[in-house]
Amino acid sequence: MTSANTAVLRLQGLHKTYRLGVHIVPALQGVDLDVLPGEMLALTGPSGSGKSTILNLAGLIDQADSGQIHFAGRDVSHLDETAATLLRRDAIGFIFQSFNLVPVMTVADNVDYPLLLAGVAAPERRQRVQAVLHSVGLAEHAAHRPDALSGGQRQRVAIARALVKRPRLVIADEPTASLDSHTAEQVLDLMRERCHAEGAAFLIATHDARAVRRCDRVIALQDGRIVTTEEALPC
Amino acid sequence: MLNTRWLKFAWLNTLRNRRRSAITVTIAALGTSAILVAGGFAIYTYEGLAQSAARTTGHLIVATPAQFSQDEDTPLQHGLDDWAALKAKLLADPAVRSVLPRLEFSGLISNGEKSTVMLAVGISPDDEFAVKGPFLTVNQGDVLAGDERGAVMLGEGLARSLKATPGSSLTLLTSTTEGALNALDVTVKGVVSTGIAELDKRLVYTDVATAQRLIVSQRVSSLGVYLNRMEATPAAQARLKAALPGLEVQTWLDQAMFYRSVKGLYDRIFGALGLIIGVIVLFVVTNAMAMAIIERTREIGTLRALGTLPRQLVASFSLEGMVLGGLGAGLGALVALGVSLALLVFPVEMPPPPGRNTGYPLQIALDLPLYAGTVLAMVVLAMLASALVARRSVNQPVVDALAHV
Numbered sequence: 001m002t003s004a005n006t007a008v009l010r011l012q013g014l015h016k017t018y019r020l021g022v023h024i025v026p027a028l029q030g031v032d033l034d035v036l037p038g039e040m041l042a043l044t045g046p047s048g049s050g051k052s053t054i055l056n057l058a059g060l061i062d063q064a065d066s067g068q069i070h071f072a073g074r075d076v077s078h079l080d081e082t083a084a085t086l087l088r089r090d091a092i093g094f095i096f097q098s099f100n101l102v103p104v105m106t107v108a109d110n111v112d113y114p115l116l117l118a119g120v121a122a123p124e125r126r127q128r129v130q131a132v133l134h135s136v137g138l139a140e141h142a143a144h145r146p147d148a149l150s151g152g153q154r155q156r157v158a159i160a161r162a163l164v165k166r167p168r169l170v171i172a173d174e175p176t177a178s179l180d181s182h183t184a185e186q187v188l189d190l191m192r193e194r195c196h197a198e199g200a201a202f203l204i205a206t207h208d209a210r211a212v213r214r215c216d217r218v219i220a221l222q223d224g225r226i227v228t229t230e231e232a233l234p235c
Numbered sequence: 236m237l238n239t240r241w242l243k244f245a246w247l248n249t250l251r252n253r254r255r256s257a258i259t260v261t262i263a264a265l266g267t268s269a270i271l272v273a274g275g276f277a278i279y280t281y282e283g284l285a286q287s288a289a290r291t292t293g294h295l296i297v298a299t300p301a302q303f304s305q306d307e308d309t310p311l312q313h314g315l316d317d318w319a320a321l322k323a324k325l326l327a328d329p330a331v332r333s334v335l336p337r338l339e340f341s342g343l344i345s346n347g348e349k350s351t352v353m354l355a356v357g358i359s360p361d362d363e364f365a366v367k368g369p370f371l372t373v374n375q376g377d378v379l380a381g382d383e384r385g386a387v388m389l390g391e392g393l394a395r396s397l398k399a400t401p402g403s404s405l406t407l408l409t410s411t412t413e414g415a416l417n418a419l420d421v422t423v424k425g426v427v428s429t430g431i432a433e434l435d436k437r438l439v440y441t442d443v444a445t446a447q448r449l450i451v452s453q454r455v456s457s458l459g460v461y462l463n464r465m466e467a468t469p470a471a472q473a474r475l476k477a478a479l480p481g482l483e484v485q486t487w488l489d490q491a492m493f494y495r496s497v498k499g500l501y502d503r504i505f506g507a508l509g510l511i512i513g514v515i516v517l518f519v520v521t522n523a524m525a526m527a528i529i530e531r532t533r534e535i536g537t538l539r540a541l542g543t544l545p546r547q548l549v550a551s552f553s554l555e556g557m558v559l560g561g562l563g564a565g566l567g568a569l570v571a572l573g574v575s576l577a578l579l580v581f582p583v584e585m586p587p588p589p590g591r592n593t594g595y596p597l598q599i600a601l602d603l604p605l606y607a608g609t610v611l612a613m614v615v616l617a618m619l620a621s622a623l624v625a626r627r628s629v630n631q632p633v634v635d636a637l638a639h640v
Contacts, residue, residue: 056634059540061539061540061632061633061634061637062632062633062634081545082544085539085542085543085544085545086542086544088540088541088542089541089542089543090542092542094537094540094541096537096637100533100534100537100637102534102537102538103251104244104247104248104250104251105244105247109240109244113538113541114541114542116240117541117542117543117547118542161541
């Protein structure tokens with residue numbers, strides 16, 4: 001299943017420690033992982049097992065102490081801040097537990113933001129924003145502010161924002177943790193549908209069994225190490 | 236980076252905490268209006284003093300070099316000979332409007348019972364009083380006429396000291412160019428005020444011919460050259476200097492000690508005021524932006540994760556500063572404009588300054604460069620303050636910013 005040539009993301013021998021006062025806490029202790037295009041991969045494990053650390057490193061918002069990260073075949077382990085930012089801008093989408101939408105922007109502006117950053121021309125931006133909002137069922141809410149939406153709708157806006165730039169990889173940190181059960185199911189179904197439709201890989205840190213069930217592969221972590229890897233049964 | 240979308244975000248961000256933004260805008264507006272009102276007052280004062288100085292001496296003063304640099308042992312020792320020919324030569328310059336002779340001398344003035352020191356000026360009356368305009372107030376009687384001989388105008392304090400009124404007979408006593416004493420009976424034509432109390436206690440105006448008769452000379456001390464435009468002064472000075480070898484040509488500014496003293500003092504006072512206001516505005520904007528940025532640390536982390544470069548965020552926060560500073564500066568400019576116009580409609584008289592015996596209207600000059608410069612400075616200051624505060628926050632690790640509670 002894993003192949004260096006086809007993996008969107010390849011993590012090799014990643015180590016990461018955090019300093020808590022005088023204590024050095026190991027967060028990752030030699031993690032190897034490949035994420036394939038169009039794959040929805042769940043990271044599970046107890047708090048402190050290293051899920052968020054893997055997401056941070058995979059999303060290029062943090063740096064490993066050692067090990068290598070390849071993104072679409074390119075070694076990005078030691079990218080400088082600007083290069084990492086530009087790669088995130090162009091190829092990595094983020095979905096946060098608390099949605100993290102910009103409250104003063106409308107739904108359309110929030111979704112448009114990554115395209116604006118990337119310098120996409122206005123007519124194309126309009127068309128892509130409209131299309132992605134339609135795909136997440138929020139076309140009629142384009143002019144609304146996030147505070148006028150429900151939690152589920154906000155997370156769908158966040159999904160649209162992550163997908164509008166057609167990323168190779170989407171990082172999702174506990175995307176259903178702030179949602180009620182019914183809404184969480186809807187959001188997960190949407191993510192799965194979009195994952196397969198867009199061909200983007202989804203790397204999801206979650207405690208949610210429903211999320212785990214919808215993923216193609218499940219990686220269980222403990223104490224910064226991968227303890228099991230399971231191929232999920234077809235839904 | 237700068238397009239209407241970013242400007243719109245900046246505007247919307249300033250509306251997040253309306254009270255805080257309103258306070259920031261108000262303080263920027265107060266600062267701007269204070270600078271514009273104080274600066275406008277200073278400019279009005281400078282213009283008034285410059286006009287007064289130029290009308291007193293002429294835009295340019297032509298005399299022998301010794302007249303400007305040395306004291307005279309006898310009256311008109313360093314005076315100008317054949318000044319009528321020189322006057323004709325000066326009038327040939329296209330920038331010159333008129334040329335007025337001046338004969339300065341000192342001596343005693345007496346009413347028969349009391350004698351006192353006088354500082355007299357022989358003038359060409361018709362032209363002289365025409366150019367003096369509002370800078371000479373005739374309190375009693377009338378101004379001298381061109382063809383009138385043996386008449387004088389007295390400063391207000393001198394007339395009071397000698398109990399002289401129009402029609403009174405007085406005697407002028409001074410040294411001639413030969414060093415002998417000479418006296419001449421004159422009639423008071425009018426009483427004037429220059430606005431400077433000390434000068435009015437000694438001032439005597441008479442016509443050049445009468446003064447020459449008293450001193451027994453055909454010379455004058457200097458020629459005052461009046462130009463069509465004040466701004467033409469430096470160019471005309473250079474031209475006339477080249478055309479008049481052996482003579483010295485000074486500008487009104489060289490002679491205007493009072494103007495230079497006041498300008499030097501006001502420049503320092505208002506400069507310090509502007510600096511203090513600038514620092515206050517800088518601190519207020521810095522404080523407002525610091526609070527806004529701390530509140531939005533997590534959002535900064537999100538935007539960084541989405542691919543926003545630190546410099547793009549700094550620029551975005553600078554735009555917020557620009558919105559706040561621009562609104563404040565615009566509002567402040569409107570307030571200053573309103574105050575200036577209100578003072579034209581409802582005049583306020585200022586008390587006489589030290590050494591003067593007349594007050595003056597409080598007016599605020601509407602100076603476009605001052606307005607443009609102040610508004611621009613406020614906007615730049617606000618942008619700079621925002622950028623400085625934002626720089627540190629946008630460069631913190633994205634993970635730390637996202638974890639901010």
